[in-house]
Amino acid sequence: MRSKVLGTLVAAALAAVSTLSAEAADRIKIGFISTLSGPSAALGVDIRDGFQLAVKMAGGKVGGLPAEVLVGDDQFKPEVGRQLAEKNVRLDKVNFLTGMVFSNIMLASVPVAFESKVIYVSPNAAPSPFAGKQCNPYLFVASWPNDAYHEAAGQHATNRGYKNAYLIAPNYQAGKDSLTGFKRFYKGNVAAEVYTQLGQLDYSAELAQVRAAKPDALYIFLPGGMGINFIKQFVAAGLSKDVPLIVPGFGSDQDIIRPVGDAMLGLFDTAHWAPDFDNAANRKFVAAFEKEYKRIPSVFAAQGYDAALLIDAAVRDVKGKVEDVEAVRKAMKAARFESVRGAFKFNRNQMPIQNYYLRVVARDNQGRLVNKTIGTIFKDHGDAYVQECEMK
Amino acid sequence: MSWILILEQSLNGLQFGLMLFLLAAGLTLVFGIMDMINLAHGSLYMLGAFLASTFVQLTGSFLAGVLLAIPATAVLGMLLEVSILRTLYTRDHLSQVLATFALILIINELVRLVWGSDAALPMPAALSGPVELLPGLRYPAYRLVIIGVGLAVALVLYLLVAKTRVGMLVRAGASNREMALAMGVDIKLLFTLVFGAGAALCAVAGSMLAPLLAVQVGMGENILILAFVVIVIGGIGSIRGALVGAVLVGVVDTIGRAFLPILLGAFFQPRVASAAGPALASVMIYLIMAVVLYFRPQGLFPARG
Numbered sequence: 001m002r003s004k005v006l007g008t009l010v011a012a013a014l015a016a017v018s019t020l021s022a023e024a025a026d027r028i029k030i031g032f033i034s035t036l037s038g039p040s041a042a043l044g045v046d047i048r049d050g051f052q053l054a055v056k057m058a059g060g061k062v063g064g065l066p067a068e069v070l071v072g073d074d075q076f077k078p079e080v081g082r083q084l085a086e087k088n089v090r091l092d093k094v095n096f097l098t099g100m101v102f103s104n105i106m107l108a109s110v111p112v113a114f115e116s117k118v119i120y121v122s123p124n125a126a127p128s129p130f131a132g133k134q135c136n137p138y139l140f141v142a143s144w145p146n147d148a149y150h151e152a153a154g155q156h157a158t159n160r161g162y163k164n165a166y167l168i169a170p171n172y173q174a175g176k177d178s179l180t181g182f183k184r185f186y187k188g189n190v191a192a193e194v195y196t197q198l199g200q201l202d203y204s205a206e207l208a209q210v211r212a213a214k215p216d217a218l219y220i221f222l223p224g225g226m227g228i229n230f231i232k233q234f235v236a237a238g239l240s241k242d243v244p245l246i247v248p249g250f251g252s253d254q255d256i257i258r259p260v261g262d263a264m265l266g267l268f269d270t271a272h273w274a275p276d277f278d279n280a281a282n283r284k285f286v287a288a289f290e291k292e293y294k295r296i297p298s299v300f301a302a303q304g305y306d307a308a309l310l311i312d313a314a315v316r317d318v319k320g321k322v323e324d325v326e327a328v329r330k331a332m333k334a335a336r337f338e339s340v341r342g343a344f345k346f347n348r349n350q351m352p353i354q355n356y357y358l359r360v361v362a363r364d365n366q367g368r369l370v371n372k373t374i375g376t377i378f379k380d381h382g383d384a385y386v387q388e389c390e391m392k
Numbered sequence: 393m394s395w396i397l398i399l400e401q402s403l404n405g406l407q408f409g410l411m412l413f414l415l416a417a418g419l420t421l422v423f424g425i426m427d428m429i430n431l432a433h434g435s436l437y438m439l440g441a442f443l444a445s446t447f448v449q450l451t452g453s454f455l456a457g458v459l460l461a462i463p464a465t466a467v468l469g470m471l472l473e474v475s476i477l478r479t480l481y482t483r484d485h486l487s488q489v490l491a492t493f494a495l496i497l498i499i500n501e502l503v504r505l506v507w508g509s510d511a512a513l514p515m516p517a518a519l520s521g522p523v524e525l526l527p528g529l530r531y532p533a534y535r536l537v538i539i540g541v542g543l544a545v546a547l548v549l550y551l552l553v554a555k556t557r558v559g560m561l562v563r564a565g566a567s568n569r570e571m572a573l574a575m576g577v578d579i580k581l582l583f584t585l586v587f588g589a590g591a592a593l594c595a596v597a598g599s600m601l602a603p604l605l606a607v608q609v610g611m612g613e614n615i616l617i618l619a620f621v622v623i624v625i626g627g628i629g630s631i632r633g634a635l636v637g638a639v640l641v642g643v644v645d646t647i648g649r650a651f652l653p654i655l656l657g658a659f660f661q662p663r664v665a666s667a668a669g670p671a672l673a674s675v676m677i678y679l680i681m682a683v684v685l686y687f688r689p690q691g692l693f694p695a696r697g
Contacts, residue, residue, distance in 0.1 A: 037509035039606045195670045201605040204404035205650040212397040236532040238522030
């Protein structure tokens with residue numbers, strides 16, 4: 001009995017000391033680095049707008065504290081991304097880092113944050129090394145593991161009974177992750193697996209090969225400007241009539257629909273979110289986004305918004321004591337916020353376990369082209385690398 | 393591997409090669425006649441595309457927009473020559489490289505200030521579909537137009553250089569600058585004209601390629617490297633060399649991208665082939681350049697005897 005009282009006293013004293021050492025901050029600084037120029041700028045702009053919208057809707061606050069979001073453009077260059085990360089972490093002393101679209105830029109930049117125990121909240125890229133062996137306590141993924149959309153697309157191709165699929169992806173980490181993911185759940189034959197240069201804009205040679213191979217499905221992972229150019233050239237070559245195209249969710253989202261137009265109608269894709277999701281958080285988000293920016297949000301916008309909500313919830317749960325990184329991590333893992341995608345939870349490697357859906361590009365009641373949800377492909381789906389992660 | 397596929401890939405290679413030729417033609421003349429390395433040549437290509445985008449939006453017609461962009465870029469090119477580049481002719485190549493590299497950065501930022509980081513230049517709707525060339529071969533109409541424009545410009549350029557008095561002066565300048573000077577050629581005016589013509593060719597390439605690719609800051613830098621490869625292969629100062637070199641680079645690059653992975657697949661495991669194919673394809677043109685340099689250091693068609 002005595003020892004129990006003593007123990008409680010000691011614990012209380014320790015708690016008091018730790019409260020003293022971790023004063024509540026009076027403001028939150030967030031470094032936001034993204035691709036905001038060049039052919040893939042639309043992705044970074046959507047993430048930024050989604051993120052800023054969440055901050056704005058909370059009255060310029062994150063977790064109840066006035067927030068300062070430092071926005072930087074990585075210009076689609078890993079070295080620029082890394083420089084910005086170094087500036088944000090070492091000079092600006094940000095509390096959180098977020099924003100990056102592309103895996104190669106993220107792989108180059110986030111070690112800067114990890115070294116200084118600054119949490120990076122990914123609103124998009126989640127390369128497979130970070131899901132497995134190199135999983136990191138300071139990385140939280142608010143979107144989905146790199147392979148997941150592609151695994152869902154592979155499952156969709158299997159469900160459809162495609163027997164001979166042709167695969168194209170850019171030659172970089174996420175490109176390799178994508179085709180690996182697709183093949184993990186696709187049971188048919190792979191006609192060819194083609195890797196193009198990252199940032200390539202002319203696909204005449206690849207399209208001619210596709211025409212000659214006569215596959216019964218074509219799967220492409222070409223984010224941003226690459227996908228816009230590919231689909232436009234695919235249509236111009238007259239291939240859209242012969243070969244069904246399957247894409248991951250962002251491969252036929254608003255940033256691609258806007259420039260390509262009606263040729264997108266009827267295209268199937270897979271994603272963890274769609275603007276028509278019927279939950280309170282999503283209805284509020286979609287309405288506010290359309291009002292603020294006069295356009296329909298893409299998955300990127302939804303991911304940016306969720307990333308901000310995740311940080312917001314964690315800061316709120318630790319009562320603003322962001323200096324205590326361990327407490328912030330714990331609060332983040334709990335993810336106590338209403339995500340626009342519906343319920344999800346974090347895996348051991350701090351990547352989401354969630355549902356993935358089949359979507360199709362159709363017209364909404366105003367005649368606009370938009371992705372509509374037509375089915376669930378995976379329920380509570382994690383990733384294939386988590387066993388290799390030694391983090392508890 | 394059917395012959396239709398080979399034909400289609402050859403057309404793709406020809407299309408790419410002809411656009412490279414438009415860039416390389418101006419570059420090779422400037423390099424050959426003025427002995428000037430102009431890295432900012434790619435910036436003129438970019439300016440051409442941005443100007444075309446603006447003019448197409450203003451006039452509402454693709455053709456009118458492109459036709460306005462060409463003289464506008466030529467004028468900008470001549471202004472650049474008169475104001476800045478002229479003072480660099482007597483300097484060594486290192487100074488020229490440094491100064492024109494600085495120009496790339498300056499022009500990039502100026503374009504960013506005026507237009508933003510990118511602009512839209514949509515394909516004319518009438519040309520956005522395919523054309524059936526042969527049974528089983530449907531080819532994008534717009535790429536055919538590009539091939540047509542490229543061939544027409546090449547022909548006009550050939551007639552200009554081979555059959556006219558100005559062309560004769562250009563050839564004289566390229567083969568022996570000092571002698572041309574000694575014979576009383578107004579070399580200053582000639583230089584400005586050649587520079588303007590090079591800029592106009594850049595604008596043709598930039599505005600024709602823009603609907604296929606993208607109008608963005610920095611679009612000239614990657615293609616400039618290829619243009620230099622072309623003139624090194626073709627021989628500096630030679631229009632004929634630029635044409636042959638450009639088509640060679642275009643076809644080799646396209647064929648390499650299309651067939652190398654298949655070819656490697658016959659010898660290696662698919663995993664190795666799909667990884668090595670694209671890597672090898674992207675160095676093919678540099679391998680060709682190295683081979684040409686080894687056997688014919690002056691290029692395939694040297695302008696100087």
